[in-house]
Amino acid sequence: MxxxxxxLYEGALDPAKVVAEAHRSTVDKMREIIDLRAEVxxxxxxxxxxxxxxxAARFRAGGRLLxxxxxxxxxxxxxxxxxxxxxxxxxxxxxxxxxxxxVAVLTALANDIGVEVMFxxxxxxxxxxxxxxxxxxxxxxxxxxxxxxxQARRAGMMTVGVSGYDGGKMAELESLDxxxxxxxxxxxxxxxxxxxxxxxxxxxxxxxxxxxxVGT
Amino acid sequence: xxSQVSxSQVSxSQVCxxxxxxxxxxxxxxxxxxxxxxxLAFERRLAPALDLAEHASDLVAAARAMAGRFAAGxxxxxxxxxxxxxxxxxxxxxxxxxxxxxxxxxxxxxxxxDVASLTAIAADxxxxxxxxxxxxxxxxxxxxxLGIAVGTDxxxxxxxxxxARAAGLLTVALTDARLAVSEDGRADHLLAVxxxxxxxxxxxxxxxxxxxxxxxHVFIEQAACITCSDSAVPGMVVALLDDDLAVIETxxxxxxxxxxxxxxxxxxxxxxxxxxxxxxx
Numbered sequence: 266m267x268x269x270x271x272x273l274y275e276g277a278l279d280p281a282k283v284v285a286e287a288h289r290s291t292v293d294k295m296r297e298i299i300d301l302r303a304e305v306x307x308x309x310x311x312x313x314x315x316x317x318x319x320x321a322a323r324f325r326a327g328g329r330l331l332x333x334x335x336x337x338x339x340x341x342x343x344x345x346x347x348x349x350x351x352x353x354x355x356x357x358x359x360x361x362x363x364x365x366x367x368v369a370v371l372t373a374l375a376n377d378i379g380v381e382v383m384f385x386x387x388x389x390x391x392x393x394x395x396x397x398x399x400x401x402x403x404x405x406x407x408x409x410x411x412x413x414x415x416q417a418r419r420a421g422m423m424t425v426g427v428s429g430y431d432g433g434k435m436a437e438l439e440s441l442d443x444x445x446x447x448x449x450x451x452x453x454x455x456x457x458x459x460x461x462x463x464x465x466x467x468x469x470x471x472x473x474x475x476x477x478x479v480g481t
Numbered sequence: 482x483x484s485q486v487s488x489s490q491v492s493x494s495q496v497c498x499x500x501x502x503x504x505x506x507x508x509x510x511x512x513x514x515x516x517x518x519x520x521l522a523f524e525r526r527l528a529p530a531l532d533l534a535e536h537a538s539d540l541v542a543a544a545r546a547m548a549g550r551f552a553a554g555x556x557x558x559x560x561x562x563x564x565x566x567x568x569x570x571x572x573x574x575x576x577x578x579x580x581x582x583x584x585x586x587x588x589x590x591x592x593x594x595d596v597a598s599l600t601a602i603a604a605d606x607x608x609x610x611x612x613x614x615x616x617x618x619x620x621x622x623x624x625x626x627l628g629i630a631v632g633t634d635x636x637x638x639x640x641x642x643x644x645a646r647a648a649g650l651l652t653v654a655l656t657d658a659r660l661a662v663s664e665d666g667r668a669d670h671l672l673a674v675x676x677x678x679x680x681x682x683x684x685x686x687x688x689x690x691x692x693x694x695x696x697x698h699v700f701i702e703q704a705a706c707i708t709c710s711d712s713a714v715p716g717m718v719v720a721l722l723d724d725d726l727a728v729i730e731t732x733x734x735x736x737x738x739x740x741x742x743x744x745x746x747x748x749x750x751x752x753x754x755x756x757x758x759x760x761x762x
Contacts, residue, residue, distance in 0.1 A: 283700070283703050284541055286699075287541045287544065287545075287696050287700070288537050288541050290695075291534075291537040291540055291541060291692055291696070292534050292537050294691075294695075295530055295533055295537070296534065299527065299530050299531070302523055302526055302527075302530075303523070305523075306519065306523040310520060310523075311519075314518065337571045337574060337575070337580075339570075340567040340568065340570045340571040343566075343567045344567040344568075344683070347564055347567070348680075403580075452580040453688075453691035453692075456687060456691070457684060457688050457691065460684045460687050461523070461526060461684050464680040464683070464684065465522045467680070468522055468680070469519070472518060479678075
């Protein structure tokens, strides 16, 4: 924090200067996320289009999307599931389940075995070959995601991963069909760009079914 | 934090080979045509982000007010409908379990996590009453109500903000352009994203609450925190308060800290970092 706000740590407490420094930093962060989205587009535009076609094909074949993540990424998994399940009465919808939203199963697994088996165990119980496993991680190193993708691959599912930094251990997995990387060193900017990635994927899937998503 | 990562460090060989080969296969023409949709999708994100940068002073003002409430012992209560319910949960985890090591935990809850109460209230009184009822039970005057409302499904969030404001809470609303135009004045701080696309609005909201979290810590540390430097600070306990809090005397003055993790008594010297006692010396 000190390196981000050097002025603030020099000792003098002038409220007006603190506010000015906060303002400058806020504008800088907005520029960072704008630049990061541009970088994600530059490196992943074709991959996003291709992945959306595969997702649509899976849904056409009766597949379901099973999404998972830890912490803030758990809320992204829930958001993605809600996007597919219901965007309004006139928008095409698809079956999707947020594995990280089932508090009873998650706490049971964490308590009885350990957090590393959370999503893999759920996929072993729920996953079918036609399904899609969609996992999000800011680090790309979460053990429970790595195990989940391997389990999904064994079950014949399509696998999609989203990670930050340089991709982490997820970039070394052989069990991922698609990996989208948001190359930043800020966990917050990574999450913001990851949100755009899965939102755009959801938009493209709806477009594959000949519809425009709400609001576009 | 790891060192800066350049895009060149991530070679295409780290991405599954099936994707790479498919891009050069028979479907390349189709993929290229579809890719323009991707470009358009990203372009739609630009103007609302630039607009937020222009309104950064609104965000700073909200963060400063929130820091004041936390410093006064308040907690953050977040709520939203639909996709925004996931943001309410995300905000709560940001404050309770910061991603930056050493930042103190601040009290925050999401009303959306209590599915039993939510569905019980919704079944009896309607979805529009759930947050208002939960706030009536859980809110204290020093608290902050953070309501997130996007699109048309917002009656419950607005009712919650009204209840919170009447109870003396600081109210912060994260909304879209439509709400900003039609409902202004129902929150102390209104942070509206100028977009009609609910997904774009959500993406900017994520940046907004990440920055709110960061700035709250900046303002709190500027205001009072003696124990928020790089190393832990020793202090003598001069009083034990409710809720596992204590007042300590340090070489730089007195500070209220959490003693939830240690068994501290008055007269003990404790080691404190970022407002949390970590050891009795």
